[in-house]
Amino acid sequence: MDTAIAPLDAPWFDPDSVNTELTQLVHAHGGVQQARSAVLERLKGLVRTAREESERQLLTGGSGSGAGRRCAEGLSTFVDALLRVVYDYTVTHAYSVENPSSSEHMAVVATGGYGRGLLAPHSDVDLLFLLPYKQTPWGESVVEHVLYLLWDLGLKVGHATRNVDQSLKLARADMTIRTAMLDGRFILGDRPLFEELTRRFDEEVIPGTAQKFLEAKLTERDQRHKRSGESRYRVEPNIKDGKGGLRDLHTLHWLAKYLYGHGLDGSGESQAFTRHEYATFRRCESFLWSVRCHLHFLAGRPEERLSFDVQRAMADRMGYADRAGLRSVERFMKHYFLVAKDVGDLTTFLCAALEIAQAKAHPTLGQRLNPLSWTRPEKPAGDFRLENGRLNVTDPGVFKRDPVNLIRFFAKAEENDSFFHPDALRLLRRSWRLIDDKLRNDPEANRIFLKMLCTRKNPEPTLRRMNEAGVLGRFIPDFGRVVSMMQFNMYHHFTVDEHLIRTIGMLSAIERGVSVDLHPLTTRVVGTIQHRRALYVAAFLHDIAKGREEDHSLVGVRIARVLCPRLGLTPAETETVMWLIEQHLTMSHIAFSRDISDPKTVRDFANIVQSPERLKLLLALTVADICAVGPGIWNGWKGQLLRALYYETEPLVAGGHTQLPARERIARAQDEFRTAMTDWPKEEVERFIERHYPDYWMRTETRTAVDHARMVRSAETAGSGLASHAMTDAFTAITELSLLAPNHPRLLAAFAGACAASGANISSAHISTTRDGFALDTFLLARDFDLDEDEFRRAGRITDTIEKVLKGEVRLSELLARQRPRRGSPIGAFTVTPEVLIDNTLSNEYTVVQVSGLDRTGLLHELTSALSDLNLDIASAHVATFGEKAVDVFYVTDLTGKKIRSQHRQQAIEDRLLAVLGTSESDDAPSVMSGA
Numbered sequence: 001m002d003t004a005i006a007p008l009d010a011p012w013f014d015p016d017s018v019n020t021e022l023t024q025l026v027h028a029h030g031g032v033q034q035a036r037s038a039v040l041e042r043l044k045g046l047v048r049t050a051r052e053e054s055e056r057q058l059l060t061g062g063s064g065s066g067a068g069r070r071c072a073e074g075l076s077t078f079v080d081a082l083l084r085v086v087y088d089y090t091v092t093h094a095y096s097v098e099n100p101s102s103s104e105h106m107a108v109v110a111t112g113g114y115g116r117g118l119l120a121p122h123s124d125v126d127l128l129f130l131l132p133y134k135q136t137p138w139g140e141s142v143v144e145h146v147l148y149l150l151w152d153l154g155l156k157v158g159h160a161t162r163n164v165d166q167s168l169k170l171a172r173a174d175m176t177i178r179t180a181m182l183d184g185r186f187i188l189g190d191r192p193l194f195e196e197l198t199r200r201f202d203e204e205v206i207p208g209t210a211q212k213f214l215e216a217k218l219t220e221r222d223q224r225h226k227r228s229g230e231s232r233y234r235v236e237p238n239i240k241d242g243k244g245g246l247r248d249l250h251t252l253h254w255l256a257k258y259l260y261g262h263g264l265d266g267s268g269e270s271q272a273f274t275r276h277e278y279a280t281f282r283r284c285e286s287f288l289w290s291v292r293c294h295l296h297f298l299a300g301r302p303e304e305r306l307s308f309d310v311q312r313a314m315a316d317r318m319g320y321a322d323r324a325g326l327r328s329v330e331r332f333m334k335h336y337f338l339v340a341k342d343v344g345d346l347t348t349f350l351c352a353a354l355e356i357a358q359a360k361a362h363p364t365l366g367q368r369l370n371p372l373s374w375t376r377p378e379k380p381a382g383d384f385r386l387e388n389g390r391l392n393v394t395d396p397g398v399f400k401r402d403p404v405n406l407i408r409f410f411a412k413a414e415e416n417d418s419f420f421h422p423d424a425l426r427l428l429r430r431s432w433r434l435i436d437d438k439l440r441n442d443p444e445a446n447r448i449f450l451k452m453l454c455t456r457k458n459p460e461p462t463l464r465r466m467n468e469a470g471v472l473g474r475f476i477p478d479f480g481r482v483v484s485m486m487q488f489n490m491y492h493h494f495t496v497d498e499h500l501i502r503t504i505g506m507l508s509a510i511e512r513g514v515s516v517d518l519h520p521l522t523t524r525v526v527g528t529i530q531h532r533r534a535l536y537v538a539a540f541l542h543d544i545a546k547g548r549e550e551d552h553s554l555v556g557v558r559i560a561r562v563l564c565p566r567l568g569l570t571p572a573e574t575e576t577v578m579w580l581i582e583q584h585l586t587m588s589h590i591a592f593s594r595d596i597s598d599p600k601t602v603r604d605f606a607n608i609v610q611s612p613e614r615l616k617l618l619l620a621l622t623v624a625d626i627c628a629v630g631p632g633i634w635n636g637w638k639g640q641l642l643r644a645l646y647y648e649t650e651p652l653v654a655g656g657h658t659q660l661p662a663r664e665r666i667a668r669a670q671d672e673f674r675t676a677m678t679d680w681p682k683e684e685v686e687r688f689i690e691r692h693y694p695d696y697w698m699r700t701e702t703r704t705a706v707d708h709a710r711m712v713r714s715a716e717t718a719g720s721g722l723a724s725h726a727m728t729d730a731f732t733a734i735t736e737l738s739l740l741a742p743n744h745p746r747l748l749a750a751f752a753g754a755c756a757a758s759g760a761n762i763s764s765a766h767i768s769t770t771r772d773g774f775a776l777d778t779f780l781l782a783r784d785f786d787l788d789e790d791e792f793r794r795a796g797r798i799t800d801t802i803e804k805v806l807k808g809e810v811r812l813s814e815l816l817a818r819q820r821p822r823r824g825s826p827i828g829a830f831t832v833t834p835e836v837l838i839d840n841t842l843s844n845e846y847t848v849v850q851v852s853g854l855d856r857t858g859l860l861h862e863l864t865s866a867l868s869d870l871n872l873d874i875a876s877a878h879v880a881t882f883g884e885k886a887v888d889v890f891y892v893t894d895l896t897g898k899k900i901r902s903q904h905r906q907q908a909i910e911d912r913l914l915a916v917l918g919t920s921e922s923d924d925a926p927s928v929m930s931g932a
Helices: 013-031 033-059 066-092 137-152 164-173 175-182 190-207 210-229 246-260 275-299 310-317 328-358 363-369 404-415 420-429 443-453 460-468 497-513 520-527 531-541 552-567 571-582 586-593 597-607 614-627 636-653 663-677 682-690 694-699 702-718 749-757 788-806 812-818 858-869 902-918
Strands: 106-112 125-131 157-163 187-188 384-388 389-395 723-729 734-742 762-766 774-782 834-837 845-856 872-882 887-892
Touching: 013 404, 033 066, 033 137, 033 275, 033 384, 033 858, 066 137, 066 275, 066 723, 106 190, 106 497, 125 137, 125 164, 137 157, 157 858, 164 175, 164 190, 164 404, 164 902, 175 190, 175 210, 187 190, 190 389, 190 774, 210 246, 210 552, 275 310, 275 328, 310 328, 384 812, 389 404, 389 420, 389 858, 404 420, 404 443, 420 636, 420 682, 443 531, 460 497, 460 597, 497 531, 497 749, 520 614, 520 636, 531 552, 531 571, 531 614, 531 723, 552 571, 552 834, 571 614, 571 702, 586 614, 586 636, 586 872, 597 614, 597 636, 614 636, 614 749, 636 734, 663 694, 663 702, 682 702, 682 872, 702 734, 702 774, 723 749, 723 788, 734 749, 734 788, 749 762, 749 788, 749 812, 749 858, 788 812, 834 902, 845 902, 858 872, 858 887
Parallel strands: 125 157
Antiparallel strands: 106 125, 106 187, 384 389, 723 734, 734 774, 762 774, 762 872, 834 845, 845 887, 872 887
C-alpha cells in the first residue's frame, strides 16, 4: 500500500505508527470484534484532532491567503490517510487473504469534490469501490467493514461498488455519475484497475458526447440557480449552489475538462481562460473555500447558506473590521458579492468560448449557451461586427481610438439584441483605464448612456451587463461605490446596485403595461408623465448614496445636482430628480404609517407634493422602488394604501380643487349608506347612522359600513353583545375582520394578543366607538392562505379566541406563552435601537405616537396593553414591518378625548413604551433599517 503524507502540516498522524497501534489493540483485546470499541476510540481521536488542527490553521490564515483551499486540501489528505489505515486494518485483521485470487482485489477511488482533492469539514466523502469482476464475498465483506468503520467515526460517506464495465455503462446512462467519474482519483489498492477505468472512460464515454454533456450541465446549472435564487446578489446567498458560488466554478472545471481534456486545477494559462482569468478563477475558488470551511466549522454541520444569523460571526472569523461607513459584516458580504460577480464573468467567458467553438458543428448547442435568443441581424457598420450572433469589435484599437465606444458598445448590443463576444469583453476589461474624467464629461458618451437608461425597451438587461462588465461603476463613480454593497437587514433582498437596476426594470415593466393587474393606477398615470427622463434618472439614483454616514436621501440630492447636468438633463429636470430623491420614502411612509382618513395628513402631504405631475412621479417611483426590494415585499394592500393616498391628494394639487368640507363629506357618506340600504326599514337605517360619531363616516367606506350594519343587526337579533364579520381579498392579500364588542380600553390589546396567539399579522386597525358604548373595530390581517375558505376558517378561530378572552374563559397570557417564535427566523441576528416619537403636529385631533424597534411575536399586544395602562384611548393603529424592524403608529387621546400636551405625561409614555421595546434588546446598536 502507498503511504499518505502527513496531513495538515502536522506530525501527529503517522499512518504506519497508527497501523502498529491498531494491531497491538487487536492482540491485546483478543480479536477484531473485541477490539472494535478501542479501535474506534483511537480513530475518533484522530478525526477530532484533524478537525481541530484544520480549524486552527484556517483561523490563522485570514480570508485572502488561500487558507480555505489549504484547509480543504488538508482535510482531503487526512481522509486519504485515514482510509488507508481503515482499509489496511480491514484486510489485515478482519478479512485477510494469504494468497488473494485475481478477484480478491479492488481499487478505492475518490469521486466528486473529494475526487478533486478538496473536502469541506462536514462534506460527504464520495467513494467508488472498484472491483475487477463481479462482486465477491470477500469484496462485499471488506467494503461493508470499511464503510461501517467510517460511519461510526462520524463521516458521511456516499459510496458505490462496481466493476469497470458497470461503471462505464452507468456513466453513459447517468450524467451525475459521469460527472462524478470525471474527478475520479486513485486512493489505494489496484492501480492498474483504476487506470483501465480512466482509459476506457476517456475512450468509450467522452467521444462524441460533448454537446449532450454541456447541455446537461447548463440545464442543471439553470435549475440549481432557480432553486437557490436567480440573482447572485441575494443577501442570504447559498455559497455552494447559488449563482456565483462554488458549484458554478465546478461547472467551469467540468466543461473545460470534458471539452479540452483537462480541468482548471492546473497552473498557468489554459485553452479556456487567459492567464489573468485563470488567476481570477483561483482567487475566487480560494475565497469561496475559505467561506465554506469557516461556515461548516461555525455551524457544526454542512451548512451552505450565508444566513443573517451567521454573517456577523463569519465576518469576525475572517478578520473584517468596520471601515469607511460600512460595518464589518457589510464589508465581508461586499467581498463575497464581488467574488460572485467575478465567477459570473468567468462563466460568461467560458460559455461564450464554447459556443463559438461548437456553434458550427452543433447549432442547437449554440442556442442553448446563449442566454438571449439566437438571432443574426445585419452586421452593424463602424467599429463593431457580429460573429455568430455575438457583438465583437473590428480591431483591438476600437476603445483606445475612441473611448466613447466603451459606452456605444452596449448601445449597439441593445440595438441588435445581441450578446457579447468574449474577445470584446476581455478588451473592455483591459480598457477600464480609458474611463476617466474626460470620458465621463463627454457629451456624446452621456447622451448615449441617457438614451439607454430611458429607452422604451427594457433598460434593465443593458444596465446589468454594463455593471457586470465593470463599466457602469467607472462611468458613474458614485454608482461604483454601491456595487456589491449589501445592507445588513432583513428588508432588502439584494445588493444596492442590483436593487437600483431592478427598480429601473420594474419601472419599465409598469410603463410597458406588463404589470397592469398588479399596478392599475400606476400603469395608467405613468403614461401621462411629462418628466419621463427625470423619473428614470431618479429611479437610477435614489439609493446611490447608501452606505454613507449622512442620510442617503440628502447625499443623493447633492450627487444628482452634479450628475444630472452632466447627463444632459435640463435645469427643470434636474430639480425634479433632486426632489424625487429627497422625497422617495415620503409617500410610502405616509401611506403605511399615517391615518389617511385624517384631512391634515393629506393636506400636509399635498403641501410636499404641490403639483399633479410630482404626485404621479412620486407614485411611480414609490411603487417601482418597493417592488424592487425583493420577492414578497409588495402586496395588494400596500397598493391599496398608496392608491387611497393618491386619490385623496389629487384634488388638493389639481388646479385649486380642494377636499370637501368635513360636514359635506360626512353627509355624502351617510347618503351613500342610505342608498345602499334601501332594503332596510328607514328607521333602522337612521338608528345605525345616529349611533356613530361623525369620524366614523369620515373613515369608513360604504361597503364596510353596510357590513357593519348587518353585523350589528345579527348581534341584536341573537341578543349578544359580541359579533364579528370577515371578508378576504386575494388581490390585496388582506383579510378584513370586524368586531363588535362592549367598549373598553383593552379591546385592541385583546385582539392583538389573540392574533399573536394565532400567528396572524395585523397590517392595520381602525377603532370606532359608538354613542351607546360599543366598539366597532376593523382589523386588517395579512393573508396566510391561497384559498378563501381557509382564510375564513382562520378568521373564525381568531374570533373564537377573542370571544373566549373577553368572556374570561381563557387567559391571554397563557395563549401567548404557548406561541413559539417563528422557526428559522433570523431576527435574533439583528439589533434595532428602540425609539418612541410623540407628535402633536401631525393631526388636528390626535396625538401621534410612533414606536419602532426589533419585531417579535406579541409586540403589538404589549404596546397596546401599555397604552391602555397609561389611560390612553387609541383611535387608530397603523402597523408596518420592514424586515426585522417593526414601526407601529398610534393615534391617541386621553380619556377625555384631548391631545397629550403635558411634557411630563409625554415622558411617561415614552419611558413606558421604551421599556416594552427594551425587553428584547441586547444593546443600543444603531438602527439597520432604511426604507425601500
